[in-house]
Amino acid sequence: MSLPFNREEYLSRQELVFSKLPKSSLAIIPTNDRKIRSNDVAYPFRANSYMLYLCGWEEDEGTLLATNSSGKWVTTLFVPERDTTKEIWEGVRIGVDGAKSWPVDHTDTLQSLDSSIKDLISDVSRIFTIPGASSSLDILIDGNTETEDLRTYIDPIRRIKSANEIEYMQEAASIASSAHEKAMRNSRPGIGEWEIQSEVEGHFMSSLSQWSFPSIVGGGDNATVLHYKNNNQVIKSGDLVLVDAGCEVSGYASDITRTWPVNGKFSQPQREIYELVLRAELAGIEACQPGMPWVSMHEAVCEIIAEGLIELGVLKCTTEEALGRVEGKPGVFEGQIRNFFMHGTGHFLGLDVHDVGGGRQGDPNSSFLLEPGMVLTIEPGLYFGSWRNDILIPERYAGIGIRIEDDVLVTEQGPLVLSSSCPKMVDEIEQVVGKGIHD
DSSP states (O other), rough: OOOSOOOHHHHHHHHHHHSSSSEEEEEEEEEEOOOETTHHHHHHHHOOHHHHHHHHHOOSSEEEEEETTTTTTEEEEEOOOOOOOHHHHOOOOOOOHGGGSSSSSEEEEEEGGHHHHHHHHHOEEEEEEEESSOOOHHHHHTTSSEETHHHHHHHHHHHHHHHHHHHHHHHHHHHHHHHHHHHHHTOOOOOOOHHHHHHHHHHHHHTOOOSSSSSSSGGGGGGGGGTTOOOBBOOTTTTTTEEEEEETTTEEEEEEEEETTTTTTOOOHHHHHHHHHHHHHHHHTTTTOTTTBBHHHHHHHHHHHHHHHHTTOOOOOOOHHHOOOOOTOOTBBBBBBGGOOOOOSBBOOOSSSSSSSSTTSGGGOOOOOOTTTEEEEEEEEEEEEETTTOOOOOOOGGGGGEEEBEEEEEEETTEEETTTOOOOOHHHHHTTTTTTHHO
16 A cells, blocks of 8 residues: 655654644544444445544554654554454455554554553643544543544644645546536436436546545436435436535545536526526635635625526515625625525535535634635535425526536635536536537
């Protein structure tokens, strides 16, 4: 198994994190617990992102310990010993000796982890760990001493991507862009949502990638359900399909949403809503400038949507009434637009698809400024579910759900769209949809 980054990059990350901790402290970074589906069938394992970030350990079972010895932080990676009987069933493990090539000072057996922690606890004043990552670790240290959240120190560092991280994120965005376009090309009236899902995820697999979150494929009214997950309905001619899907490369995620008509032609009402969402998305991307507040992109998007819904006659009020700004909470809107655009504009992207370091609009954590190296999504949407019984849905737009999402890197020169190769202009989409069927 090769590591995605060189040893020096991992050691640099460790130095940035551990140097912020008090010297008389212990840092414990476990990987995720293995989750059992039933009996001896496990869910696919994915390593804890903090473990991946600090030392690149991908196998299930493993814990990284960092202690300060004589003014120098020393790391030890605890991993399972080789077990031939287990390896016959599950494959060869790296083992303690193999782990010595990882970017750590020492390696030891996982069996000795408990005693090592118990010995160290009495010599430190503070313990830092990742809450909830390992239930067995939580039980071990619970009650012995108060623990503190190590994420507070790691998240601001993870928020800024290195050049090497950005390369993986560009690759993930390019693969996902191609997958979306392939699905567009093979769309047709009568196609199943599951068939589109298989096109997208099959492309991920053929590109030696995997999905970064379960794909959302919603046709017609299903597109108005934000986290629709059934993906089991047939999409009829005249309906739109919303596809929210991304993949990961070396642990780094992409997250792209496109919406298109399965018959290859937007109706006039569909086009009106699509072009409004597109204008809002482009405004949100343009707001991704270094030095701008995190909430700027959401404010830009909401203003466009409010004005557009008034112009289309969906809302009959002033722009400010449509927005419903909340005093003292920048980026928080509680006006009438929330009937149709009820989620945030974006989130950070990285080792997690909803990556660390961000805060919801209005939270104290959302007051920071954008910096070069941050990667985020811009994903406005409008949803007119005909099934809604809490509000009056305009008949002209009933059953329309549209979201457009791109992955954006903040640079010194402004926003760089990593997913720019994925069609999203109306003319581009109409030229692509269904063309694969006739190729």
